[in-house]
Amino acid sequence: MRCDTSKTNRSSVEIEILKATYDALLKHGYADLSVTRIGDELDKSKSVIYHHYDTKMDLLSALLDFAVDTFLSRIETHPNRGPTKKLNHFLERLLTSDPAEEFQLQAVLVCFRSQAVTDQKIRAQFTRIDQRLAATIQDIIARGIQKGVFCDVEVSQVSEHLLAVINGVISNRHTTDREGVATTAHASVVSYVESELKQSC
């Protein structure tokens, strides 16, 4: 995981601990994560963890904040691109999850996602992620309509449709062994965008 420390106040030791937690999470899963297992991924004594985080929950909470911030900072779209290129780039980034670093970041978020069913703080973070993704898609489509590049569609309907596909594909990729599905779904989304935003007007 590449960590952008410039945007935060996290020290290098904290980043090292978060990186170890990230690796342990992807190895053992959320429910089987222990401080000992996180310590196994560290080059330092595990006692350093307790110097920086009072409990395992504090550490996991910091990791989720960190993963969410990193994920959201990467979905920024290029300001100078036109709506079509911007939307294609955005969808490609989320649906193909290339490079491997992006794939792992998504996997970490999927590891946390189930906890959002019962944990209000984690639920608030996933609400934040999905609101932000939906707003980004809405913004691109609205600008496309304004510029006459896209058809005058029901913006929220198309945005929620695309967001659902994105979340469905990410879930499939990390929680099943159904290979090739992401590629098929990506092709279907390209075709959906083409017919919904370009051909239907």
Add this chain to the structure above:
Amino acid sequence: MRCDTSKTNRSSVEIEILKATYDALLKHGYADLSVTRIGDELDKSKSVIYHHYDTKMDLLSALLDFAVDTFLSRIETHPNRGPTKKLNHFLERLLTSDPAEEFQLQAVLVCFRSQAVTDQKIRAQFTRIDQRLAATIQDIIARGIQKGVFCDVEVSQVSEHLLAVINGVISNRHTTDREGVATTAHASVVSYVESELKQSC
């Protein structure tokens, strides 16, 4: 949770324990589930749990099998309906998650889903669910094309698209506070089916 005991060899005590596990899971989440908390949901002593299941993992595994079997038995489509009604009914069932019982069953499955990132056995169960859902959609579309009711589309592409939307909506419903999104996404799917399978030919 309504339990169809006729299809299984589970005893009434086992069903009672599974029901208690189900309730405790929806109250505390997967990672914070303990045998004590499951016992709190039982009218019997928690020692009965260990008479039937060696470990907490055995019990959770039995619950997942049970939830998957129940979920899959409910998605059976009506054999005498035409492809359009069959597809609409199938999508409505999964996208609106009504009644409350269906909603809770989906929530239990979402509680398990993150564990599939690292646990091969759980991953195999989610692969099984998604394969079955995809096959059901494919079958309905293929029959619709055969009968001349649907356009001659790329069946796997449309099926994977619909499955991704379904999983995205279920994930949104149980892991975020974004209200009204399922209704918007459902409307978009109805419109997608209409334009993709009816109007494009």
